[in-house]
Every structure is written in structure tokens, then in C-alpha cells.
Amino acid sequence: MNQQTTSHTPVVSPHNLAAEAAVLGAILFDNNVYQYIADILRPVDFYAPAHNLLYEVASNMIQTGRVADGVTLREHFEQKEKLTEIGGGKYLVDLLDAAAFGPEVKDYARIIRDLAIRRELIRVGGGIQAASLTPEDDDTGSTLINKAERALFELAERGSSERGFSSFAEALAESLVTAEAAFKRGGKIAGIPSALRDLDEQLGGFHRSDLLILAGRPSMGKTSLATNIAYNVANAYKYESQEDGSRKTVDGGIVAFFSLEMSSEQLATRILAERTGISSHDIRQGKLSKADFERLSEATAEMQNLPLYIDDTGGISIGELTARARRLRRSTGLDLIVIDYLQLITTASNSNANRVQEVTQITTALKALAKDLNVPVMALSQLSRAVEQRDDKRPQLSDLRESGSIEQDADIVMFVFREEYYLSRTEPPADPNDPSSNDKWKAWRARMDQVFGTAEVIVSKQRHGPIGTVKLAFDARVTRFGNLEYDDSRSENPFE
Numbered sequence: 001m002n003q004q005t006t007s008h009t010p011v012v013s014p015h016n017l018a019a020e021a022a023v024l025g026a027i028l029f030d031n032n033v034y035q036y037i038a039d040i041l042r043p044v045d046f047y048a049p050a051h052n053l054l055y056e057v058a059s060n061m062i063q064t065g066r067v068a069d070g071v072t073l074r075e076h077f078e079q080k081e082k083l084t085e086i087g088g089g090k091y092l093v094d095l096l097d098a099a100a101f102g103p104e105v106k107d108y109a110r111i112i113r114d115l116a117i118r119r120e121l122i123r124v125g126g127g128i129q130a131a132s133l134t135p136e137d138d139d140t141g142s143t144l145i146n147k148a149e150r151a152l153f154e155l156a157e158r159g160s161s162e163r164g165f166s167s168f169a170e171a172l173a174e175s176l177v178t179a180e181a182a183f184k185r186g187g188k189i190a191g192i193p194s195a196l197r198d199l200d201e202q203l204g205g206f207h208r209s210d211l212l213i214l215a216g217r218p219s220m221g222k223t224s225l226a227t228n229i230a231y232n233v234a235n236a237y238k239y240e241s242q243e244d245g246s247r248k249t250v251d252g253g254i255v256a257f258f259s260l261e262m263s264s265e266q267l268a269t270r271i272l273a274e275r276t277g278i279s280s281h282d283i284r285q286g287k288l289s290k291a292d293f294e295r296l297s298e299a300t301a302e303m304q305n306l307p308l309y310i311d312d313t314g315g316i317s318i319g320e321l322t323a324r325a326r327r328l329r330r331s332t333g334l335d336l337i338v339i340d341y342l343q344l345i346t347t348a349s350n351s352n353a354n355r356v357q358e359v360t361q362i363t364t365a366l367k368a369l370a371k372d373l374n375v376p377v378m379a380l381s382q383l384s385r386a387v388e389q390r391d392d393k394r395p396q397l398s399d400l401r402e403s404g405s406i407e408q409d410a411d412i413v414m415f416v417f418r419e420e421y422y423l424s425r426t427e428p429p430a431d432p433n434d435p436s437s438n439d440k441w442k443a444w445r446a447r448m449d450q451v452f453g454t455a456e457v458i459v460s461k462q463r464h465g466p467i468g469t470v471k472l473a474f475d476a477r478v479t480r481f482g483n484l485e486y487d488d489s490r491s492e493n494p495f496e
Helices: 017-029 033-037 049-063 070-079 089-097 104-133 141-159 168-184 197-203 222-235 264-276 280-285 290-303 318-331 355-373 385-389 403-409 419-423 436-451
Strands: 211-215 238-241 247-251 255-259 308-311 336-340 377-381 412-417 454-462 468-475 480-483
Touching (some): 017 049, 017 089, 141 318, 197 454, 211 222, 211 355, 222 264, 222 336, 222 377, 255 264, 255 318, 318 355, 336 355, 419 436
Parallel strands (some): 336 377
Antiparallel strands (some): 238 247
16 A cells, blocks of 8 residues: 655744734834723734733733833843843834834734634634544533533634723613613513513513523422513514624514423423413323314414524533523524523532532623623522411512522512412311301402412512512413403403
């Protein structure tokens, strides 16, 4: 077998030494230039080691109020016995001769950053290849993909991180856009509507960049409420096509639903039950008439194109969750994130880490995600058992598990409460020897009639508005929430 030898041309990493020298020379000539490029460049962005070192030292000098020029830098490196590492004193003079002037300095800085990102892409690609060829013991293919996505996302963010301050005029313009959205919706809703009228009136819809916590004890219906809201938002989705081919959401939204407890099939079954009025238990058991099955088929056909995306990965880490949300935003678009539920998210911390600290890390990351993607994030949360020990079972902020960080980071905290659930378990027994027992039962029955088919959403914290309690209709058979009050102009069914 003949072996052929091929010559390989060495691959030179992307770089531009002239641009690097022009930027460094500009800084040495006028230290004020640094303020214009500080949010663009980092020392590691410079390809030449001498340039990397010079930029780092000059940055430190300027940030501490000292002058960074040819004289002070030469003195610094002479004292450190590193003058030869930067090419000697003559190279500082050469940099001044190569200095750029005017607005082109920022253009050169962006060139340097872009080339640094390309070099990092090459490094990441090599790392992916090496890790794929010789993976660590616990690295599966999926794990390697997640690691690669995180590395690539960090690079993507690096490429678009030049935001900095917004002028007050820009902030005012954004505020006016929000006010215009509320005005067009009848003066009530500025955020994304949930289609639950009284809840929208209390909250003003779901506002972008907000972290909302929806909490409740088991069987209160928090997952059902979140599912109802996710469906309503996705079902109302409308968009306008932009000149660049992108889509701008004008109503409703694209929803990402992270279901850490239920499978996507179980969640879909719930939504089918809510929309058709057929109980999910009957759907799972196959207890269906021909008419029921036809309704299910029709509902499935109507809903199959909903922009509702479900990720049912159990025990997903906060890093993976964040990466997947960002990926969906880039590939499809994203207007609302729902997470069921917060305590099932894992962190990269070791098993000995304090759970309160882990939850703090999670809520901080979720708030940052809401701001970075400019979408509302609704995270469901468990409540402590302290609720069960009180006569009044209505939850309060102190009932949140690991409540410190949750309460602090959240813009809105809501609790789902159904008095009917608790009251149905306290039916007073009939006692022939106690004449008052009949009165007690009548009082209990009267109260049951009042709360039957209702639920409360208690808004205990709202950073941008008032707190209060919203009453909703609740159909326990299909776990569906709706508007409790309606007038003659509306359907008599509160769920339509």
C-alpha cells in the first residue's frame, strides 16, 4: 500500500497587528480614548503578547487615575524588569507613530474584537473535536453538545455585549412604546395578556424582563394555571413580518414551557382536557365516546401549530435551561418562559452546597435571563408545610421555600389558593345528641356553595403595581381556570 505524504500549510490564527498598534498608540497619545473602547476590548483580545500586556497595564493605570503614556509605561516595565517583553522603549515610540485618530479608533477596536472571537471559535472547535475523540468518563454525546452550546453562546454574547448605558431619551422612547401598547388595549394591558381578565387588570399583563413567581401548595392548581396561561398566550400569537425577514410579535407570544415534573405528553393531555372539556383521566383511560374522540381530533388539529414549545427534561440545570431558552430565541423567537417548577432546577454546585444558596443562584440567573432576553419568566414554586398548620390556609410570602432570594429577586409573587379544597375536608359530622351540629353543617354548606368552582390568585408582591386578590373560576374536572365574573355581552360560560 503506497503512502502519500502531503504538505500542510501552517494555519495562522486571525489577527491584525496594525489595528492593535493603532489602538494602543491612540491610548498612549490620549488616555481619554480608553473610555470609548473599554467596553469593546479586553486584554486577551490582543493577539500579540506584548500588546496584551501593554493594554492590561495601561487599563489599570487609567482606571486608577494615573497617566499611561510612553514615559510611565517604560518606567513601569523597567521596574518589573519586563521592558524587553514589550519590545523595549523604542517600541513604545513606534506605537505612538502608529496611533489612530478620530472615530476610526472604535472601528479598529471592533476589528480586534471580531478577530479575537474568530480565534476563540477555532479554539472551541478544537476543544469540541478533542473532547469528542477522547471524552471524559461521564461525558455523553448530549453532555458534550450542552458544553459546546454554552461555549458558543458565551461567544455569541461576547459579540453583542456592547450595550452600556442608554440615554434618558432612549429610555423615554421605550416607556412611550409600553404606554402605547396599553392604550391600544383599552388602557389596561401593557404587557402580554393572559386572557384571564381580572388577573390582567391587576398585573397589567406580563411585562418583559420581569421574573414572576407562581406558588401554591399541592392540589391548588398552580401547574394548571400556568398551563392555561401558556396556552392562552400561544393561542393569541400574531406577528408582523419585518423588512429583514424577521417576525415582530404584535399579540400573544411564542412560549417556552420547561416541564420538569410532567412529561410533554401529560402536559399536552391536560391542555386537550382543558380545551375540550373531557377530563384528562378519561382521556388517559380511553373512556371516550365517538363524539369525544372526534372533539379530541378536532382540537388536536386546531392546536398542532401553536407556538408552544415544551422541554420536559427532568433535573435540568440552570445553565442548560438558560442555553436552551436562548437557542429557541435565536432560532424561532421567544416571548414568554414558564418553568414548572423552580425547586426541581439543579445547579453546578456540589451536593454539599446549601440549598438556600443554590436557590439564590437559580433565581438570580432567572432574573438575569428575563432581562437579557427581554421576556417575562414565570417560575412555579412550592410552599412550605407551615401553611397547613394555620387555621387560615391562605399563603403568604414567608411560606415560600427558601423564600429570601425568591422574594427578593421576583418582580411579582402570586399564590394560588382554593378554599374549596380545604373546606371540603372539614365537613362537620352529624351528631343526634348535639342540636347545634345541624347549624354547623348548614353554615359549612352555605360556605361551600359560595366558594365552589372558584379560586384565588393572591398577588402578594408587585414591584410595578398594587397587591391584591383576584378571583377566578375553576373547573376541577378538567383543571381549567377562567374568568369568574361576566356580563350579558359575554358568553355565559366563564371558560369561553
